[in-house]
Amino acid sequence: MKELQDILSLAIPQPAMSDQLQLAEQDAVNVPDCLDFTLQRFTYDKPLPVEDVAMVVYQPAKRGQSAAVELRYCVAGNRYCQNPSCTDELCAKGQKGNCKEKVASVDMITVRFQPAFIQSLQKGATTTTLFELQSRKPFVKTIQPCTKSKSVLEQMVHHNYEGVLKHIFLQSKALELLLFSSDQFMQNDPDERYGCRFLTHMEDREKIEKARSILLEQLDAPITIRDLARRVAMNECYLKKGFKAMYGTTIYDYFQKERMEKAKSLLYEKGMSVSDVAILMGYSCISHFSTAFKKHTGLKPCELLLR
Known part of the structure; x- marks a missing residue:
């Protein structure tokens, strides 16, 4: 619901x-x-x-x-x-x-x-x-x-x-x-909760929620903030500010966190290889994927497979 x-x-x-x-x-x-x-x-x-x-x-x-x-x-x-x-x-x-x-x-x-x-x-x-x-x-x-x-x-x-x-x-x-x-x-001031007056309107909050859904639907295909803003019909500045106010983090950091959590699941629960997971997550370079994964989890992908 x-x-x-x-x-x-x-x-x-x-x-x-x-x-x-x-x-x-x-x-x-x-x-x-x-x-x-x-x-x-x-x-x-x-x-x-x-x-x-x-x-x-x-x-x-x-x-x-x-x-x-x-x-x-x-x-x-x-x-x-x-x-x-x-x-x-x-x-x-x-x-x-x-x-x-x-x-x-x-x-x-x-x-x-x-x-x-x-x-x-x-x-x-x-x-x-x-x-x-x-x-x-x-x-x-x-x-x-x-x-x-x-x-x-x-x-x-x-x-x-x-x-x-x-x-x-x-x-x-x-x-x-x-x-x-x-x-x-x-x-109370309308800005008290979010620091964003426009988020008091249901339509704008729904646009932020839609942007989040788009990110989660395509974790394997990074999208620019400009394209994301265009897809939800919202000003880029409002989108960035509103997203951080509602979810407590930037669009990029949120995307990376969810992306690495999915990668972690594929490695640990599905037993897929590091190279296959890197490709599925949209990385053309395995070393870049490994660096991003370690930054998020504190482990290299290969170390997780050994556990």
Whole structure:
């Protein structure tokens, strides 16, 4: 799912690490005429450097449809004991934080407010416009979830309500998230997260993502930044600046890292020869490939084969 990868790339900057995630549970709730709530909880075996991230996603009004707002969160959490008949004293007292069976998790939480509900909130308002909803362009703004927001998220994930009470509970908590996120959205500089104002627009972020996909699709055929910029219809300067802001490295360094990781896999897992891998990776000179490989891995290709 594109939205999942979008926020995961911010919460877990190293793409390979997100592959360690295992879906442990999920939930989807529709509160009629109000919102849609989804939860995806992932667990992992090895420690992961998870950075709590929130995104405000805005889609402008279309013909016959009001503007829509979506709040996405990726936060480090814990999966607690799921046994309702558990006699553990701590669980019985509701002190889940000390649950002996808790497992570290990455929680993906999405709250999508239905357009009519957002419109009803703004009726009669004369001063504050929620999330600048008069904008004609879609945008995405990334913020750091505040302490209050993370507390609310914890409550939304761990509760015992069912049926209509669950709907009431989720609606009340979702409104708190909307309030806290709105405060941050209006107070923080749009450049706070990336240092690139243009990346607050969804179209520009999608172009950067497309550029990354192109790089990964042709690791054996290096492409110039000029050609890459042309293929995604973006200014070269914006492409370079935006790519580094989103992925924390230059286009060239990212390409080389992924290229050498693929070469490493071909050598170590497939057992291919150094010369064959060099050719597959687009190198006409084996010594140049060997130098690049050692710079990335600390080993010469032939040394890896001996292991």
